[in-house]
Structures are given as C-alpha cells and as structure tokens.
Amino acid sequence: MKGMMSYDLMDTIRNTNEWMGASARAIASYPVFGMVPHPMFKMMSAWGRVTERSFGRMVIKPDWGIRTIPGADGRDHLVTVETLVEKPFGSLIHFNVKRRAPMARRVLLVAPMSGHYATLLRSTVASLLPDCEVYVTDWHNARDIPVSAGKFDIEDYTLYLVEFMRHLGPDLNVIAVCQPAPLTLAATAYLAEEEPAAQPKTLTLIGGPIDPDASATDVTDFGRRVTMGQLEQSVIQRVGFKYKGVGREVYPGLMQLASFISMNGEKHAKAFFDKIVAEAKGEGSEHDGHNRFYDEYLAVMDMTAEFYLSTVERIFKGLEIAQNRFVVDGKMVDIGKITSVAVKTVEGANDDISAPGQCVAALALCTGLPESKKASHLEPGAGHYGIFAGKSWRNNIRPLVLEFIDQNSGAAPKKTAKIRTVGGTDIAPADGATGAA
Incomplete structure (x- = not known):
C-alpha cells in the first residue's frame, strides 16, 4: 500500500x-x-x-504523426500504422505506405524501453520510410498492464524480439537504438543457434551499452555506486488505483522524467x-x-520493476552480455554463434549516455563472424540523440546504414531518397540535449 x-x-x-x-x-x-x-x-x-x-x-501517449511520405511517382502516399503482433507488454507495428509496392529493404527498428514511448523514434522512422518497409517494436506502458499478465524482465524482452524477428522472416534488417542493443544482439545469437534460417540479414547497433565498463559515464557510475537494495527501495513503486495495472511494481515514468x-x-x-x-x-x-x-520528451511511461532491476543488475553490474554469459529461459546464449549476420555499430563521439567504446564492443564478442561482415562508425561531434534522430543521423549516419544494408542483404537497392520533412517538422533537439533513450 x-x-x-x-x-x-x-x-x-x-x-x-x-x-x-x-x-x-x-x-x-x-x-x-x-x-x-x-x-x-x-x-x-x-x-x-x-x-x-x-x-x-506527462500521461498521454504521443501520436506518430506521420501522415504522408513522398513517392517516386511524385505523389504523396498516405501512411497508416497497423499492428502485426499484439502482446501484453509490446506490439510489432508496421508503417503501411498506401499504393506503394513493397520495398526491398525491410527494417525492424527496435525502440528503447527506457521511460519514453517508441514515438521517440518518430523522425528516425520518417527518414527511413521513403526507402524502406519499416517495422517498430511498440512497447506498452506498464501502468496499463494488469498484474495477471505476469512479469516482464530482460529475458522476456529478448524472447519478444525473437518472436518479432521470426514473424517478419529472414529477409530482415534490424536496427537497435540505445538500451535494446545488448538484448537485440542476444536475440540474434539465440536465433543463430535455435533457428538459423530465421536470422536477420544485418544488425545495426546504435549507441547501446554492450559493455558499460568500456567507457565510464554518469549512468555507469551510478550503477556502480548504488546497491540493488537501495535502488529497489528508492525508485520502485506500485501502480495506483487509477490504472489497469493497479498493484504492479514499476519504475514510474514521472520519477524517470525527474532523473x-x-x-x-x-x-x-x-x-x-x-x-x-x-x-x-x-x-x-x-x-x-x-x-x-x-x-515528446515529457510523455513518459512506466517500466516494470523486474525489467528495470534486471537491466541494472545483469547488463550494467553483472556485465552478462559484455562477458558473453547471458542466459535466456535457462539457456546460455553464445554470441559467438552469430556467423552470417552482418553487424555494424554506430557511436557518437560526444555521447554522454553510451560513451564511445561501449557499443563497438559487440564486434569483439562476434567471434564466429568474419571481419568482412563487421563494421563500425564513430560520428564526430554527435551526442546521444543525434546519432539516431538528429542532424548527424540525417546527414551522415542514415546513408551509411542504408549502404551497409544494401551491401549485406542481397536486396537490389534503389536510389536513396533525400531527407525532407515528413508528416511535420523534425522534432530533434540539439545533439546530446537529453538522456531520454
């Protein structure tokens, strides 16, 4: 109580x-x-x-607000959001472009579950839509999920990603942004061993804490200073009487926003x-x-307590991904089993959330992958937000990611469309302005 x-x-x-x-x-x-x-x-x-x-x-989920995109025929095409897989803690959604033939590039954007809705990637989605079929993991607000739906921790999150990748098929290119990068890497390794035919063609990890100890930030320092008992006592609460998830233990969005x-x-x-x-x-x-x-920034969502606590304990403190000893549903996941999925990492030189060195550590873990299928990029002057939604993404990183996809997916690339405003003005702040993701 x-x-x-x-x-x-x-x-x-x-x-x-x-x-x-x-x-x-x-x-x-x-x-x-x-x-x-x-x-x-x-x-x-x-x-x-x-x-x-x-x-x-603070209590309203933002709309995607992407109404139309320009087509190769010179006309604007309507965009609708359709749900492909509906699950209690998250859904797989597809941005359906009306009256357009399916695109050769099929991209799954794995959105962060770190206090904000998946709409934080609005401008990222808008920039990819002219050239790709875009799918997004749309995580649900824990306050609206009844206790009867059960728990949701990082192992459940990983299995959700496995199911979404299986549903979309092997001709897929996955882009994970920030927080989900280590779990997306683990999900890919899980498929590599359990169902190799369902693996994606490429995996791009953007600003994620694969090895938090590779480069210290305020986030990693906080993780070292605070014990799990202190963390649970100070930030975990039960959802109040107003919402469907009444009684569920969560890390409240309002508390995250204050942070x-x-x-x-x-x-x-x-x-x-x-x-x-x-x-x-x-x-x-x-x-x-x-x-x-x-x-967008003030619209926050609650995380389940078990997801937040297991992220801190196992990813940041225990370094289970960094040391390649992550366990999912009782099964040890070996990242070295990835042998055919091309992997690229992207980091921002001025990223104060996932500092340079944390994400590129993924390449060293992929011991079964030939060097020809590994790539990395360090964006000069870019902060955390800029590497996936700011000017650095629009001007430099996006073209490099699409080129990487084309080189490794076997799809016949079309000419990449130039970025223009889609469905409204870009929401990106100055690079590195927030630690939202």
Missing part, C-alpha cells in the same frame, strides 16, 4: 500542477484584464498555458523560461520547436 500511496501522490502533484496552469491561464485571459495594461496578466496567462500543456503531456531533467536542469529551465516569455509576447505557436520537442 505504501508504494501505491506514493505513486498516487506523484500523480496527484502532477494533476494539481496541470490544474493550476489551466486556472492561471483562464483567470488571466479574462477580457476585463485587457483594460489594465500590466504585463503581469500576460505573463500569468503564458505561464498557465505552458504549465498546463507540460504537465498534461532525465536533472541531467540537464539548467538547459531545461532556460528553455521553459524562454517559452513563457515568448508566449507572453505573442510570439509562441502551437507547433514551434519547444512544443514539438517537449510534447
């Missing part, structure tokens, strides 16, 4: 701030105050609008102050850069 009370207290504080923002906006917007030429009322109204929107976004913001507190504070001033001056808009970014 204690965990449920603290969970509901957090939600109550969030709800109260949303209500205060709405009240301030409504009160300060009364026409009668137009007769009083005082800037206080404009600032009050602006503060209310920004506050109401910010706290309201994210604290990593760049001054930058976020300045961004909100500037936004309030702009609104007061009448210079704000519904879809400006601030709203596009923070509508």
Whole structure:
C-alpha cells in the first residue's frame, strides 16, 4: 500500500500542477484584464498555458504523426500504422505506405524501453520510410498492464524480439537504438543457434551499452555506486488505483522524467523560461520547436520493476552480455554463434549516455563472424540523440546504414531518397540535449 500511496501522490502533484496552469491561464485571459495594461496578466496567462500543456503531456501517449511520405511517382502516399503482433507488454507495428509496392529493404527498428514511448523514434522512422518497409517494436506502458499478465524482465524482452524477428522472416534488417542493443544482439545469437534460417540479414547497433565498463559515464557510475537494495527501495513503486495495472511494481515514468531533467536542469529551465516569455509576447505557436520537442520528451511511461532491476543488475553490474554469459529461459546464449549476420555499430563521439567504446564492443564478442561482415562508425561531434534522430543521423549516419544494408542483404537497392520533412517538422533537439533513450 505504501508504494501505491506514493505513486498516487506523484500523480496527484502532477494533476494539481496541470490544474493550476489551466486556472492561471483562464483567470488571466479574462477580457476585463485587457483594460489594465500590466504585463503581469500576460505573463500569468503564458505561464498557465505552458504549465498546463507540460504537465498534461506527462500521461498521454504521443501520436506518430506521420501522415504522408513522398513517392517516386511524385505523389504523396498516405501512411497508416497497423499492428502485426499484439502482446501484453509490446506490439510489432508496421508503417503501411498506401499504393506503394513493397520495398526491398525491410527494417525492424527496435525502440528503447527506457521511460519514453517508441514515438521517440518518430523522425528516425520518417527518414527511413521513403526507402524502406519499416517495422517498430511498440512497447506498452506498464501502468496499463494488469498484474495477471505476469512479469516482464530482460529475458522476456529478448524472447519478444525473437518472436518479432521470426514473424517478419529472414529477409530482415534490424536496427537497435540505445538500451535494446545488448538484448537485440542476444536475440540474434539465440536465433543463430535455435533457428538459423530465421536470422536477420544485418544488425545495426546504435549507441547501446554492450559493455558499460568500456567507457565510464554518469549512468555507469551510478550503477556502480548504488546497491540493488537501495535502488529497489528508492525508485520502485506500485501502480495506483487509477490504472489497469493497479498493484504492479514499476519504475514510474514521472520519477524517470525527474532523473532525465536533472541531467540537464539548467538547459531545461532556460528553455521553459524562454517559452513563457515568448508566449507572453505573442510570439509562441502551437507547433514551434519547444512544443514539438517537449510534447515528446515529457510523455513518459512506466517500466516494470523486474525489467528495470534486471537491466541494472545483469547488463550494467553483472556485465552478462559484455562477458558473453547471458542466459535466456535457462539457456546460455553464445554470441559467438552469430556467423552470417552482418553487424555494424554506430557511436557518437560526444555521447554522454553510451560513451564511445561501449557499443563497438559487440564486434569483439562476434567471434564466429568474419571481419568482412563487421563494421563500425564513430560520428564526430554527435551526442546521444543525434546519432539516431538528429542532424548527424540525417546527414551522415542514415546513408551509411542504408549502404551497409544494401551491401549485406542481397536486396537490389534503389536510389536513396533525400531527407525532407515528413508528416511535420523534425522534432530533434540539439545533439546530446537529453538522456531520454
């Protein structure tokens, strides 16, 4: 009950701030105050609008917002999102481009389960759609999953990936972004031994902690300092009475958000102050850069307690992937069994979440893979976000990844489309601005 009370207290504080923002906006917007030429009322109204929107976004899953993409025929093609596999803790979705023949490149984007929804990869999806059939792992908010659905830890996550890859077939190219990189590597090795015919053609790992000890960051330092008992006591709570997952132990999204913001507190504070001033001056808009970014950044989801704790204990503290002794459902997974899947790693030189060295460690683990099927790229000046959704991704990394896929998948490549805005403006902030993934 204690965990449920603290969970509901957090939600109550969030709800109260949303209500205060709405009240301030409504009160300060009364026409009668137009007769009083005082800037206080404009600032009050602006503060209310920004506050109401910010706290309201924290409990809403964002929409993908990708409506159309340009086609080779010069026409815009409608895009719909269809669910191919529905499971309690996550679904496999496909971005179906209407009136377009299936593309030779078939890409599964493995989205992070690290506090944000899969829509964090919106701009990544949009950039790939003109050239690929795109599939995404759409993880569900743990607060909405009944306790009767059972547990979900890193072994279950890995088996979900195995099932999704099996469903899509062997002519597949997998791209894992940040947190899922080690588990995607393990899932590929699992298939290599259990069902070699179902392996993907290529595997691209972007900014993931394959070997957290390869290069220290604040994230890895935190993992070393805190004991599992301290972690469980300080961050794990039970879902409150408002949601379907009532009673489920989770690492709450609101608590994760507080951690994210604290990593760049001054930058976020300045961004909100500037936004309030702009609104007061009448210079704000519904879809400006601030709203596009923070509508996504503030939308957080709960993780199951067992997934979060097993990630810290087994990936960061125990180094089970880094030392090639990861066990899934009682079976030892040998990464050396990967012998035919081409593997590429991508790192950002300025990544302060998964620092250079952590991801490229995957190549050394692939002892059964010839050097001709291994590749790596270190992007100069790129932060964590930039290597999968920022300008570094758009300008440099994306073309390299598509070229790697074409070289190793056997698909007949078509001319790669130039990046342009798809379904709205790009949401990417300055490189390295967040630790969201």
